[in-house]
Amino acid sequence: xSTIDDNSEVTVTQPxxxxxxxxxxxxxxxxxxxxxxxxxxxxxxxxVRDIARDAGVDATLIFRYFGSKERLFEEASRLETExxxxxxxxxxxxxxxxxxxAAMRQAEPGAGAGHPLTTLLVSSGRPECRERLxxxxxxxxxxxxxxxVDAPDRxxxxxxxxxxxxxxxxxxxxxxxxxxxxxxxxxxxPYFDQVAALLLGSTDPVDAPRAPAAPASALxxxxxxxxxxxxx
Numbered sequence: 001x002s003t004i005d006d007n008s009e010v011t012v013t014q015p016x017x018x019x020x021x022x023x024x025x026x027x028x029x030x031x032x033x034x035x036x037x038x039x040x041x042x043x044x045x046x047x048v049r050d051i052a053r054d055a056g057v058d059a060t061l062i063f064r065y066f067g068s069k070e071r072l073f074e075e076a077s078r079l080e081t082e083x084x085x086x087x088x089x090x091x092x093x094x095x096x097x098x099x100x101x102a103a104m105r106q107a108e109p110g111a112g113a114g115h116p117l118t119t120l121l122v123s124s125g126r127p128e129c130r131e132r133l134x135x136x137x138x139x140x141x142x143x144x145x146x147x148x149v150d151a152p153d154r155x156x157x158x159x160x161x162x163x164x165x166x167x168x169x170x171x172x173x174x175x176x177x178x179x180x181x182x183x184x185x186x187x188x189x190p191y192f193d194q195v196a197a198l199l200l201g202s203t204d205p206v207d208a209p210r211a212p213a214a215p216a217s218a219l220x221x222x223x224x225x226x227x228x229x230x231x232x
Contacts, residue, residue: 030051030052031075033051034046038122099140104172116136118174120132142158146158149199149200150201157199158199161199
């Protein structure tokens with residue numbers, strides 16, 4: 001299209017091409033925004049407009065990609081098991097640590113999206129959310145851990161370890177307790193492994209975390225065993 005201004009100069013205006021939407025990126029942005037919103041405010045207090053605004057897209061895309069707010073919530077609150085590294089065959093001993101890594105995923109302080117467990121916990125006033133939370137904890141954590149227990153009270157021990165995993169997630173993503181919030185998985189793993197070995201009835205020794213050794217200058221000097229001196 002061409003226009004002529006008052007100075008008889010020709011100005012060519014190019015038609016604006018609509019930006020091509022990346023379906024996968026848009027869907028991922030909506031899912032991340034939904035997890036963050038549901039984890040912050042819960043299902044009932046979150047609107048599709050809130051989610052769409054956070055994702056920077058029109059709210060109608062939620063219905064196009066997910067069908068409804070309910071289906072979006074279901075996907076946002078679904079736990080995913082970690083995929084083993086290529087060529088690596090996980091052993092039963094690895095399972096608790098792998099579950100710890102999964103529980104901490106997306107629960108980093110300041111993370112852009114809420115952990116799926118958090119979205120269910122914050123919305124646990126809804127019966128269907130409590131039911132889904134129970135189902136996911138049983139299927140994702142307790143069932144795998146119970147198979148590893150080599151001691152009496154297998155179900156109880158597995159659920160106690162599951163409760164620890166959930167507590168770590170809640171402390172980091174909801175309560176923001178100071179020590180856990182500033183700790184990384186490498187800091188937590190040695191202590192978690194000790195508790196896991198105790199609950200699972202493991203016979204494998206687990207090294208206790210050690211405090212840094214005191215510098216030699218800080219140790220008192222000794223001159224041998226003390227006692228009464230003998231004369232003659």
